[in-house]
Amino acid sequence: MKEKKVRQLAAVMFTDIVGYTALMEGDEEAAIKVRSRHRKVFQQEHETHQGEIIQYYGDGALSIFKSAIEAVHCAIGIQRLLKEGDPVVPVRVGLHMGDIVYSNTEVYGDGVNFASRIESLGVAGAILLSGKLNDELKNQKQISTRSLGIFELKNITNPVEVFSVTNDGITVPAPSELKGKLKKPVKSIAVLPLANMSSNEENEYFSDGMTEEIINALAKIKGLNVTSRTSSFFFKNKNIPVPQIGKELNVSTILEGSIRLAGNQMRITIQLIDVADDFHFWSVTFDRSMDDIFAVQDEISLLIAEKLREHLGHFDIEDHLVDGPEIPVEIYKRYLKSRYLMLKMSKHDIDTGISDLQQIVSEYPHFTKAHLGIHLGYALLGTIGLMPAGEAFAKGQPFLDKAIELDETLPECQLNLSWISFLQKWDLALTYRHLNKGLEISSAVDFYQSMASTLGAEGKFKAALNYLETAFQIDPFSHINYHLKGFIFYAEEKYEKAIEQFEKSISLKSDSQVSIQYWGQALLLQGRNTEGLAFFQNLPDKPGDLTKLGGTTLAHAALADMDQAKTGIA
Template identity: 30%
Template sequence: MAARQAVNPKNFFAELKRRNVYKVAIAYGVVAWLLIQVATQVFPFFEIPNWVVRLVVLVIIIGFPIALIVAWAFELTPQGLKRTEVADAMPTRPSVRRAWIYVVIIGGALALGLFFLGRYTGLRRSEGTASAEKSIAVLPFDNLSRDPDNAYFAEGIQDEILTRLAKIADLKVISRTSTQQYQSKPGNLSEIAKQLGVAHIVEGSVQKSGDAVRVNVQLIEAANDSHLWADTFDRKLTDIFSVESEVAKAIADQLRAKLTGREEQVIVARPTDNPDAHDAYLRGLAYNLKTANSPGNSLGAQKYLREAVRLDPKFALSWALLSYVEARGYLTQTLQPTVALREEARQAAETALTLQPNLGEAVLAKGQYHYACLKDYDTAVRYFEQARQFLPNSSRIPESLAYVARRRGQWDRSESYFNEAERLDPRNVLLLTQRAQSYNALRRFPEALRKLDQILDITPDDQGTVILKAAIAQAEGDLPRASALLTPLHPNADDTADLETQVYQTILERQPAQIIPRLKEVLAKPNPELGYINGELRFWLGWAQEVDGDHAAAQQTWRQARSELEPFLKEQPENYLLIVDLALTNMGLGDKAALALVEGAIAANPIEKDVLTGPRLVDIFARVVARMGEPDRAIAALQKLLSIPYEGPLASNVPLTPALVRLDPMFDPLRNDPRFQKLVGLPASK
């Protein structure tokens, strides 16, 4: 056997090149990166445990030096894999030499493709995605105090423990809005866990007496109902945060969650050292956690959160929640959307961020302010994405991103974000309602109805959901079905959209006499919390009277409505819903100020800026010009509206459909126009 030729150290790098070691290293790196992308981007989508991802990475690292050794010792030839000294004696065809280049190119293309697939599609999961073994839901805590008014305290302790757990990225924690429908210590834990998509359940109770508190908590594996951990804590009110921290740490340890240094700091943080400020915060939080987004709940939350920050001006968490409540109230008009409210929301968010720049709730609140108060969607998205790193389990982040995408007309992206939010918060009635509203805006009514039925499975007696089903029936022209849904309901003035949907039903039926006494009863004792909405309800009374044939009464009612609405315009000059009410009221009175109001609002709120609600003003414009004797402009507006998705301006916000336009008395002046008849499917006049 011939002696093996020694490698000359001076030519070592040339020898590496000759033996294709460089090519193997490059190809291995590309393919390894490709495999790691598959593991990190695709595995979580199928809920493959994180340890499998770590194993793939470890095997790839170990395999790298082995691949280099094999490349040094062997070479790919036309006859197959040969030892290098044998291969040296054989001629190498150019096609074989080019094989490595093809491997690198193909591997690189696949890697880039997967990168962009993971980056820009729904396969990308948030960094907080946790394995199924580390998933958890915290059920409502029992209030064992003798005073039932202490229920807010038990709710608050549960929420604060849940919030601490939710900030651990290695856990999957279901949002409170999905767990609050359950009773504490329910019977069938395995069924609840299945509904929520978790493996573990936390139950607890709170007993408060004076300044003493007893908190009992237990962690249960839902599959076999076995108790993994339980403890009872007897503390003073001043020490309640240490209890919450100990509970969160114990649960994380039991689930073997890995905490970063920042997460360890977060779960032991004390938001305030002032017990009275904390108590006020918990009371405000209790209002904010209520399912109904009503003026009463928004005002209650605002009142107590203002008190909390007055008692402790350095209470960043309370400042953040105050800003969030006010910005949401500004948008949904459960608070009067004044310039002063908008400014208070801004100051509260900025105060929270100044006090704690890394507080996720503060970052989220600043994003909510830009979204809800300024319609500055680019800035809002930046804050929402920044909040992800602090709130890995928060459904509010993808939910908020869904709202932004929806207003931009990015309907598919909005639905993807809604899907993400629903995974984190599968039984959140408000979230599910918004998904139904998106389907309504797109006129995808069967899908909207399926989502509404899903809500009724969670809360069978939810009045607002039944109202939405009735509104869909109206949009489809099925007034008998709408009537059957609406007749058993008795909404209060606080449930403005619900009440207005009932009024609209009688107007579409051309039989409003039955609803007029109810509206008069409501308006006899107007609720000051509703602000300008009282004037809006009076407009509806005038419309009902007009359709009922009492023109004189309608004119008197509309004059009173105008006098009630106009004063609010001084404090709310950008409230286009108020402008809509004034425009419709002036339209009823035959005042051309109606057209000036709506045209000004359209100029300030173009469809391009907000495709969801911008068309609302075009909807009102179509009604005004139809009644003002401008059929050409009315029909052009209707043609546009019937071809685009949007959220309607009246009652329950369904958009116009041909069936609804056929039924609505406001469009009566157009009925003999052949263009109108063709547009809405009416037979031509003879």
């Protein structure tokens, strides 16, 4: 008798055990225990969530559900249980909602193939979803997901958006960790630091400054996604292939080049590279006089923009992207050098940079960016802890006031005005006006971070996370992005997810004190008081830094050791 086959819409789950083949070759007995536990948990959770196991195949399994919601709850249950106990079983899960052909012995069809490809992208502990299945989860407050980007899958005609479940206890991979080919944003570029080819190594300040000016100029173009300075400079002096950098930054185009200074002359070489093909589709060399530096910056930025438009597709370009200040070239070079020093973040370098800029504004009081630079210097001293915060901010404020008086339309001025409106005046309507005005001029990551901070302060966490997603696209290596995301989870009392983000922030900037503080507090708020005390006690002693003392005092109080807590307060 011919077996009856039924076509139906179903949620399809694929799983496999990561590293099972190697484990079987090295320790067959351990591999059998892992597989046995996998199947026990798998069956238990499928019975709970009304799933039907169709087939076990070596280290994996295929199953179907009538409900996408139940399928995801089942996957969450499986991952949480397999991450605990003995042995721990590293599993990746892929889910898709699609059309299948089903009989008593097998399941096949496009839906099955799709789920298999989604699963193959993943990493241990993760649950990946197709966009179609993710659409079924709307209004399900118990399930949280986020997009990892658009991927090209083997034997799937069109690129697809892939989502990750982000519930507590579930591993959320970075897009670069997935094994598929990430479809790059169509109109995007990362400007890598221009190499200093001068005989004098001290001219590096100039090549870094020119790089930053090009980034800022291109960021003014609507419809072009420009990676921020922080993430571009992350790859400075690192011998990494361009395709890998492009994948890490999720861009379609990379700009690299060099600058050579000789007397009053400069040679600037620029190359544009298509990341997907690792193909240099345009290069140019400029031999120019330093006397024309601002015109050259504008000329180069416009030409790069035009070549990108030819290669990537249409976007509007303004007549000018760089408006040079009316100052001598030598003063501008001193400004670049001062900024270069301050961004080294040491007290000596910041103090030197501030001193040089103060001399510049005494000679050229109309140079707005120099005033902003001094304000930045004092802000860095106060934020890093190299000067009492109140004293540093008070010293920097007059220079910000002067910059705003000179030209409040500058993006940096609008950004600082938004901070004043938010932090000092608590005028949220005015804060948003300044931020939106700034975004009309520039797509710099600072505006998206500030939007997220303001929305988070209002308790609008979902909207804040949306702005942070854009911030991550522009600046994927920003410790600030990870801290802000952690803080939002912290405010939502999702402490484990918050700790995960704080840890990533600190991995990018080991002295990120604010992330360290909230990480420890998150441990205490989970009732992990002994662990929290050990966390704060293991912090290094730093003169004037109260993170360790404050944290240990809180932990002693949480442990009801009031004598120690009172000692800390005293």
